[in-house]
Amino acid sequence: xxxxxxxxxxxxxxxxxxxxxxxxxxxxxxxxxxxxxxxxxxxxxxxxxxxxxxxxxxxxxxxxxxxxxxxxxxxxxxxxxxxxxxxxxxxxxxxxxxxxxxxxx
Numbered sequence: 001x002x003x004x005x006x007x008x009x010x011x012x013x014x015x016x017x018x019x020x021x022x023x024x025x026x027x028x029x030x031x032x033x034x035x036x037x038x039x040x041x042x043x044x045x046x047x048x049x050x051x052x053x054x055x056x057x058x059x060x061x062x063x064x065x066x067x068x069x070x071x072x073x074x075x076x077x078x079x080x081x082x083x084x085x086x087x088x089x090x091x092x093x094x095x096x097x098x099x100x101x102x103x104x105x
Contacts, residue, residue, distance in 0.1 A: 025065040034070030
């Protein structure tokens, strides 16, 4: 199963950032500061537009990207690799859960 997930999703590592990644990571004023921006991240909204209208409060998203920037800099491949690991973990956890429910080994 691990191999299947890696084969199917391994091609994401060569991709760049997406169209809306500037909202949370690419060149973002707070997450690009790394952990130095933590105070502002936990007190700010998720996104504020040019008209100063704020949307949502999701500090965990910004904090995870800030940690990523602190450790690895701004690299889309690193972000995609972390997403691949998270997805693989979710698939394996789901498989384990289903196996326990139906009694399969």
